[in-house]
Amino acid sequence: MAAVRDIIITGLLLGGIFALVSVGLSLQYGVGRVLNVAHGEFIMIGAFVTFWLFSSINLNPIVSIVITAPLIFVIGWLLHATLFRRLMHNAPNLDVFEGQSMLAAFGLLYVAQNIARIIWGSQTYQVNYMNTTVTGAQIPLNRLVALAVVIVVGVAFYLFLARTRMGKAIRSSAQDPTTAGLMGVDINSVLAICFGLGLAMAGIAGSLISFVYPIQTSMGLQYTVIAMIVVVLGGLGSITGAMIGGVILGIVSQLVTHFQPTWTMIAYYVVFVVLLLARPKGIMGK
Amino acid sequence: MNTNRLTPARWFSGGLLLVVFVVLALLPQYNHGYTVTLLTDILRYAILTLAWMIFSGPTNYMSLATAAFYGIGFYIAAIANGPVPFAVAIIIAGLVSFVVALLVGALTLRLRGVYFCIFTFALTLLIQNVVLEVERVVTHTRGRFVEAETTEVAYYAMFIVAIFTIAMAVLIRRSRYGLALQSIGEHEEAAAHSGINVVRTKVLVFAASAMPMAMAGAIIATQRTYIDPGIAFSLQSSFLPVLMALFGGMSNLVGPIIGAAVFTYIGELLLTEFPDLYMLIFGVVLILAILFMPNGIVGLAQTVWTKIRGSRRSAAEGGRRAPA
Numbered sequence: 001m002a003a004v005r006d007i008i009i010t011g012l013l014l015g016g017i018f019a020l021v022s023v024g025l026s027l028q029y030g031v032g033r034v035l036n037v038a039h040g041e042f043i044m045i046g047a048f049v050t051f052w053l054f055s056s057i058n059l060n061p062i063v064s065i066v067i068t069a070p071l072i073f074v075i076g077w078l079l080h081a082t083l084f085r086r087l088m089h090n091a092p093n094l095d096v097f098e099g100q101s102m103l104a105a106f107g108l109l110y111v112a113q114n115i116a117r118i119i120w121g122s123q124t125y126q127v128n129y130m131n132t133t134v135t136g137a138q139i140p141l142n143r144l145v146a147l148a149v150v151i152v153v154g155v156a157f158y159l160f161l162a163r164t165r166m167g168k169a170i171r172s173s174a175q176d177p178t179t180a181g182l183m184g185v186d187i188n189s190v191l192a193i194c195f196g197l198g199l200a201m202a203g204i205a206g207s208l209i210s211f212v213y214p215i216q217t218s219m220g221l222q223y224t225v226i227a228m229i230v231v232v233l234g235g236l237g238s239i240t241g242a243m244i245g246g247v248i249l250g251i252v253s254q255l256v257t258h259f260q261p262t263w264t265m266i267a268y269y270v271v272f273v274v275l276l277l278a279r280p281k282g283i284m285g286k
Numbered sequence: 287m288n289t290n291r292l293t294p295a296r297w298f299s300g301g302l303l304l305v306v307f308v309v310l311a312l313l314p315q316y317n318h319g320y321t322v323t324l325l326t327d328i329l330r331y332a333i334l335t336l337a338w339m340i341f342s343g344p345t346n347y348m349s350l351a352t353a354a355f356y357g358i359g360f361y362i363a364a365i366a367n368g369p370v371p372f373a374v375a376i377i378i379a380g381l382v383s384f385v386v387a388l389l390v391g392a393l394t395l396r397l398r399g400v401y402f403c404i405f406t407f408a409l410t411l412l413i414q415n416v417v418l419e420v421e422r423v424v425t426h427t428r429g430r431f432v433e434a435e436t437t438e439v440a441y442y443a444m445f446i447v448a449i450f451t452i453a454m455a456v457l458i459r460r461s462r463y464g465l466a467l468q469s470i471g472e473h474e475e476a477a478a479h480s481g482i483n484v485v486r487t488k489v490l491v492f493a494a495s496a497m498p499m500a501m502a503g504a505i506i507a508t509q510r511t512y513i514d515p516g517i518a519f520s521l522q523s524s525f526l527p528v529l530m531a532l533f534g535g536m537s538n539l540v541g542p543i544i545g546a547a548v549f550t551y552i553g554e555l556l557l558t559e560f561p562d563l564y565m566l567i568f569g570v571v572l573i574l575a576i577l578f579m580p581n582g583i584v585g586l587a588q589t590v591w592t593k594i595r596g597s598r599r600s601a602a603e604g605g606r607r608a609p610a
Contacts, residue, residue: 029400035400035403035404037407083573083577086577087576087577095346095399098348098399098400099348099528099532100532100576102348102403103525103528103529103532103572103576104572104573104576104577106525106572107569107570107571107572107573107576108569108573109569110565110566110568110569110572111566111569111570111573113565114563114565114566114569115566118562118563118566221521225407225408225411228404228407228408229408232401232404236400236401262419262422263419265411265415266412266415266416266419269408269411269412269415272405272408273393273405273412276394276397276401276405277393277394277396280396280397280401
């Protein structure tokens with residue numbers, strides 16, 4: 001029973017991080033139609049900036065989110081304003097744009113990963129932060145903190161989407177960009193902000209991952225794949241779906257890890273394939 | 287675009303192909319070493335790009351599974367080359383890949399658009415992980431050695447597979463399957479309603495296009511001596527053919543070959559000039575190519591051509607109008 005409890009709790013904790021990563025990707029695809037295969041690279045950048053701040057000026061990893069999130073938001077905003085906007089305006093239709101933006105993101109993956117490799121090399125690092133376990137269960141304290149941050153960010157983002165003017169603009173652009181544009185939404189700025197927000201979430205997730213898991217400059221792709229699986233699991237473009245999908249995948253991950261740790265990646269794909277075949281539109285898909 | 291009339295452009299490209307064919311066939315007689323290796327590499331990417339285009343070009347189903355089939359070729363070569371002759375190993379690679387693609391296609395070609403794209407992307411990584419795990423648990427190794435072949439043998443093998451691929455591309459294009467694929471790409475429901483067996487067409491062509499990918503992989507593997515899942519199933523082999531096809535332009539079969547040649551050469555140049563920054567610069571080149579030449583080099587040539595003709599025509603019209 002204790003094993004089951006631990007699997008569920010650690011699964012939830014991991015699922016929270018997965019959810020955060022996936023909401024970012026979902027936002028980029030759902031609103032901006034950019035299938036960002038470089039998403040994981042910004043998790044890596046977030047993690048390494050956090051690590052760098054921690055090891056050089058001993059900055060608390062939670063506090064460093066205040067630096068990493070805006071930094072990566074600006075990078076994302078600039079990327080969209082220069083690269084993806086131009087692609088979008090030149091592409092004859094949406095299919096072409098999706099293909100081209102994915103290839104551009106693949107180029108971005110190379111650029112980001114190799115710049116990071118030049119700066120930080122290919123060793124494995126970890127931020128040693130709150131590594132004590134909570135009495136009673138074998139749950140490290142840092143994971144609980146990470147989950148708390150995920151919940152705060154999730155709620156804040158939900159309120160932002162539901163209550164603010166910008167949130168309304170984003171939701172309308174996701175539904176129908178042309179009509180949203182006619183209603184006076186500055187579509188270019190909305191898309192750039194969405195792309196930036198998506199990456200900022202990846203950056204926050206990176207900050208959290210840096211003190212929960214070992215980090216490497218080559219870690220990005222693994223998280224990109226997880227995010228893609230979660231996003232499809234929940235329904236492309238659905239924020240709630242991405243949240244639910246993240247938690248499901250987190251629990252699956254811990255369940256498999258309990259029996260055979262090296263099979264987690266394969267288990268993800270099995271879940272993914274079965275789900276794609278059974279319900280291609282995802283849990284929350286329309 | 288798909289008429290069978292012999293226009294001057296068709297004569298030209300046909301003649302050009304013949305010249306290229308003869309030069310490529312005779313080359314190893316006069317030149318050894320680096321040029322042959324480079325050409326083998328270019329042919330490899332030309333094969334991957336053309337094979338990718340056979341299915342993904344007309345249907346607009348963007349497959350990222352090229353690396354999966356290419357990597358299967360690597361592993362078949364590692365297992366079969368030696369016990370059986372090289373040529374047989376290549377054919378086995380093609381057949382295994384055909385069967386795998388048939389299964390995968392039958393399972394997944396119900397998926398549309400970006401779902402298909404994500405699925406094929408994940409498929410490559412799935413096969414990579416499974417192979418890694420099999421090596422760890424069953425054979426207790428990481429990576430394998432491949433029975434080597436000389437550069438000349440590899441070159442000629444690649445050359446023959448390239449001709450096979452081009453022939454396949456042309457034949458499929460001209461057959462009813464080609465038309466069926468194109469109508470699927472334009473409107474799948476309409477295609478189904480006009481009596482095309484949509485699923486069978488897609489699965490068969492997808493499987494056929496996977497054969498040359500694995501064959502190219504089997505040949506390249508013999509030039510590597512050591513392979514592991516990271517090398518065999520590198521995602522680069524999935525994305526580069528898409529890039530090369532876009533860059534070369536997809537309206538004819540020469541464009542992708544040009545795309546493959548240009549990018550392989552740039553890659554090779556970067557690798558020798560800046561071995562440390564190779565991947566970084568390649569990423570930048572990739573982004574710039576998509577940003578500034580979205581319609582490919584052929585598209586660029588066409589744009590320039592229409593501009594020249596356009597300006598000439600308007601000048602002529604201006605000339606006519608002036609007296610009146």
